[in-house]
Amino acid sequence: MPALLAWVALTGMTGCATDSAAGRHFAFQEGGTPPGCLQDCGGFGLWEKRDDFQLLQQLAGLEEDAWHEAGEELEPEEAQALWEALARTGTSLQSFGPRRSLLFVLRQVRTRAEDMPYAELLQRLRSFHFLVVMRPDGYLVSALTGRPLQRMGMGRVELREGRLMAGHFEVGAFYRDKGGVFYTVDDSLSRPGVMVGELGLERDWFNAALDGGGDALGEMAQALAQLVDDPIQSLQGLEQLPSAVAALIASSPEYFARYSALPLQEQIREAARLSTHLVMIYGSAAGTATRLGTAGARLPVLSLSAEGALAIEQVVVPVGYAAAALGTGAGAVYVLMESPKAPSEGAQTSSAAKGAGGGFKPFTEGNFRENLARLTGKMPEGAHAHHVFSQQFAKDFRKAGINVNDPKFGAWWERASHLKKAVEYNRRWKKFLGDNPSFEQILQFGRELGGEFGFQVNF
Template sequence: MVPSDLSQDGGGGGFWAERDDFQLLQQSAGLEEDSWHEAGEELETEDAQALWEALARTGTTLQSFGPGRSLAFVLRQVRTQDEDVPYAELLQRLRPFRFLVVMRPDGYLVSALTGRPLQRMWKGRVELRGGRLMVGTFEVGAFYRDKGGVFYTVDDSLSQPGAMVGELGLERDWFNAALDGGGDALGEMAQALAHFVNDPIRSLEGLEQLPSAVAALIASSPDYFARYSALPVQEQIREAARLATHLMMLYGSAAGTATRIGTAGTKLPVLSLSAEGALAIEQVAVPVGATAAAVGTGAGAVYVLMESTKDPGEGGGAQASGTAKGAGGGFKPFVEGNFRENLARLTGRMPEDAHAHHVFPRALEKNFKEAGINIHDPRFGTWWERSSHLKKAHDYTQRWREFLFRRPPPSFEQILQFGRELAREYGFQVNY
């Protein structure tokens, strides 16, 4: 059975009646018909892997963006669970997608199953907030539950609606929406990123102009970063758009949630870039204390390693962020005594007229630790001109004290964002 709205879409009821939800999804995602999984056949893990590879090779248009996200979610679920799925159960798993929508890179909410555009929200204005690409209250690439034109967040299983995030306007732009969607999702993504990339990216600080997971991925691959930083700004934007589109399509977000590894011998699927920009995933044993950016949710998430706890030259630690390698050596343990040296390795300089400043003040270290932040991580450090630092340090710490002790307590992302805002106000740069 297919969604009721399909009989009202262009193409004719007879055409759609020939295809069940999974066949329709493969078609809507843009897969060539000779790569489709046959109707009625059990979806084995090898089949899911083959479809995943076909999807990764398929160019993403605006029309296929929503269904591509849905197909990637279903296939990732099968591959992660490593269990064959009977076809009847596969169709059952697709039922929730009839009521889900996805935010596209051009600002349209679209059907997750067919890609049919519903309405352009907030005039399609894409903003970079907290490392995430947002259109109003909607994150690009995320799923939302549609309840009669009112939209809600959903949990990792996509079954339980959460908070309301918006609704369709009174004037639904059906005609223009129906004409939209034939463009290139990569092109739309590049146009969105062009609003945020104001200067050529030549340093780690410059990566702040990109979505957080894209920035972490580039920074964690020193050979690629050396090539990327030498590109003209237009090519940098297109490359970042390619990576962002890939992450959103297959994992649902271009932003990563920082996770501190607390168990010895933890193995994670780690995403990396070759010097030429090819993406790869491999299982990596991550050392205790390392931080990884989780892209995606649940068991299907992948990780970008962001820091190391030990200088690789001393042995016993993985180079979990190529940023240190690219800046002239590995990091030492992230403790106060190594802070200035690690910051110098991260930034590639040690100015004589500046202090090594903790973006998150040492006087409030306990509070930041409770929020999951190691203040001695060099990414959370910066060079602050000496005389200005001496004059303003007390006032700066007081601003943080007032911010942290408000109710309700600020979230991890809000703390990071407040640090960026204070940096602009006090006249120094941040490295995260």
């Protein structure tokens, strides 16, 4: 009898293998009460009469004073405020699913840059009732409630083709649950695709009952600790990490210089931090590999500061670059992975431009020309590696947050024209900087000078 009572208590917490999809997920019903639940469902206060969006904010870990009010349309600025509030809170395993879902919805609102009526917001959440997401500890969980369903792939997270995988499921990705059978979904999350697995009858009920209170970052670090065997001190060593994370570190030379000097455990934790960010926001730490085919395309490119802070900048990316696309549609960002395989016609390729993964040397004056060749994939004959932001005013630019030796702030300028117009060019910068311009004004003036003096900028 005691054993039977223990079984009843545990299955009451975790569900039964024959439960319907709605029962397993505690799909939110109108009024916020899960199926079979009477009054407060155990007294935890999670199932008060709130709509899906209010519950999602709560389960994602937002403090109540930061919640968006029920019934009010959601403006892009308010979506940004919710995003920032989430960033100030830690991600637990229990909140992983709801947090991933809330960030997905907020990114949609921010991307479309117009107010979203509350009724439409609730309509969009309906598809999440039947979605699950893979956590970094190998558990498949409800995308709305975070409730663990089953450990997949024996709970082992592996690196396959640059992706963090648990069985056939990618960490951070959404899947459609159709009665315990799981399918990939399209960008809208509504149309099921290929079947990738199903819920086993032998539910891992004991571990599921105890699971959920841990830290998602800690679990990601544990997963990566199984993959990283040696300290990462070269671009080749980055191959031990998910592909987008590796490319992000390789394309940020100042950060890589610091990262490569860290002890192994700190390297793993930093990689776990970056992986968790990419998974939570974009659903993957690998991205979708693509080769950019439009010359002069201005794209949002993800980069790292020397201290490891993530930043998104609009960058003119030369044609032929390989990149990892994170996210889809208008909300996608890109991580540059390597330079083009072949130079443009009439250009001479330097040996540096063939470097592994398109990595850069430290951003110094001595490395500027070689780094610019790596960035553009060419070293044109008869051209100078020009500092768009004049070295003469490096201190002024540094105050504005610009390293003049960053190759993205370089340009190839025909030698004779450069020598003839250099004095006038610097005079224009001196006059402009006298008005204490903002960062954006400096960037825009640099672009204007490029058009006026006849060279192409890369930012």
